[in-house]
Amino acid sequence: MLQQLNSGVLYLICGAIILFVAAVCVVFLVRAYRAGKALGMDEAVLKKTITASASFSVLPSIGILLGVIALSGSLGVPWPWLRLSVIGALHYETQVAEAAAEQVGMTSLDASQMTAGGFSTIALLMSICIMWGMVLSIFFNRKYAGRQTVQRSGPGFGDQAMDAMFIGLVSVYLGSYIGEFVSGKGIFHFTGSWTSLAVAAIAAAAMAVFQYFIEHKKQKWLESFTIAGSMLIGMIGAVLIGR
Amino acid sequence: MDQTEVFKKYESKTHHIGRITSIITLVMLIGAPFLIGSYLGALPDLGAAAKAFLAVGLVWLVSSIVEFLIYTPMLGSGGGYLAFITGNLINMKIPCAMTARELAGTKVGTPENEIISTISIATSSLVTIVILAVGVLLLVPLRPVLTSEALQPAFSNVVPALFGAMAYKYYRKNIRVALVPLVVMSLLFILVPSLISQTSIMIIPSGAIAILLAYLLWRKKK
Numbered sequence: 001m002l003q004q005l006n007s008g009v010l011y012l013i014c015g016a017i018i019l020f021v022a023a024v025c026v027v028f029l030v031r032a033y034r035a036g037k038a039l040g041m042d043e044a045v046l047k048k049t050i051t052a053s054a055s056f057s058v059l060p061s062i063g064i065l066l067g068v069i070a071l072s073g074s075l076g077v078p079w080p081w082l083r084l085s086v087i088g089a090l091h092y093e094t095q096v097a098e099a100a101a102e103q104v105g106m107t108s109l110d111a112s113q114m115t116a117g118g119f120s121t122i123a124l125l126m127s128i129c130i131m132w133g134m135v136l137s138i139f140f141n142r143k144y145a146g147r148q149t150v151q152r153s154g155p156g157f158g159d160q161a162m163d164a165m166f167i168g169l170v171s172v173y174l175g176s177y178i179g180e181f182v183s184g185k186g187i188f189h190f191t192g193s194w195t196s197l198a199v200a201a202i203a204a205a206a207m208a209v210f211q212y213f214i215e216h217k218k219q220k221w222l223e224s225f226t227i228a229g230s231m232l233i234g235m236i237g238a239v240l241i242g243r
Numbered sequence: 244m245d246q247t248e249v250f251k252k253y254e255s256k257t258h259h260i261g262r263i264t265s266i267i268t269l270v271m272l273i274g275a276p277f278l279i280g281s282y283l284g285a286l287p288d289l290g291a292a293a294k295a296f297l298a299v300g301l302v303w304l305v306s307s308i309v310e311f312l313i314y315t316p317m318l319g320s321g322g323g324y325l326a327f328i329t330g331n332l333i334n335m336k337i338p339c340a341m342t343a344r345e346l347a348g349t350k351v352g353t354p355e356n357e358i359i360s361t362i363s364i365a366t367s368s369l370v371t372i373v374i375l376a377v378g379v380l381l382l383v384p385l386r387p388v389l390t391s392e393a394l395q396p397a398f399s400n401v402v403p404a405l406f407g408a409m410a411y412k413y414y415r416k417n418i419r420v421a422l423v424p425l426v427v428m429s430l431l432f433i434l435v436p437s438l439i440s441q442t443s444i445m446i447i448p449s450g451a452i453a454i455l456l457a458y459l460l461w462r463k464k465k
Contacts, residue, residue, distance in 0.1 A: 063398050120286060175427075175428025231404040
């Protein structure tokens, strides 16, 4: 079965969809860049945005590639490649695939139990489960994003609200690392895994060093690479802790 | 044409392109399992898929509604369409767009921010597509390296590394807003460890606390 799931035809089907989405990204990128120029934005800022976003995305993308590798053992390579390139999310895909496998009668997501019917049903379910953000965008993006623009057009609270929302998001993850360490193996046992917490702390310390060089040593060029650099240092820390 | 007109025209066309490309992507994603099924000789079992969706899919439907409501204002119009097409919002697109906004110094809700957000998400999506394509092409030589035991902790901790770095940037600017949600969330996860697996849902109360605090501070400053 796995041989069929890795066949050229599947690569062709999945590759064509990915190619379409890549073309969509290029269209959005080029249009936005041109509109930015037409609006009188500094081209250096636009270029810096591209550089910073590209460098930022490399490490998480390698993490996502690992998701493809993890799922390829049971679903072949082309389908996970498609799912994680388009619409999918690393933390959702494995869960949905596992749950879908159980629903089609498999005891677990396992290549030895996979049938053609099982695969196509799992694939359909994976698509249906995670398509809703796109569906909502089709119907409501214009109204909802437009309303935000109107609301935020004055001297307002918009920037603080977005920063606060993001701080809320970050706090949940940091809180979960603290919770995992303190109560992961029993409430207040302090014997849970501390790797995530330590990695977050190392990355934060690395970011502090980068900021020091940017703000006090005038190393402005570092700005585009601070997140990627801090993440890399945090991840190296994880390897050292894991040894 | 003045700049307001230029942006209005750009934004209107963005919605047009965004909707059409989202619909095409959706049709392709739903159609692909049927196409693959017909090649493999077994179409999807619609009854089983419907039952399975009721069992496991509703959670993701609710989660998607929450994500749409929270993240669309952060991403803007163009960025919103792209991010929901390409996925990986929390672990990549949102932090990427926020970082780009900060670097460019743009204000939320302005045309400039819309442009920066779209550029950053399009670039980020392209980088992922390229890395995954190269990774798939080189899967045979790369697999042993990437899945080696020594490197496992690094790739299991991409998100903690990302949020650690982002936390420093945002907390130092907004420590009065950050402290309460961090303490409340930590206590919640310590006292109810089962919530650790529900992080995406916990973003709502945590975000609400942070926004309320930020609002109070903003009102006080005015």
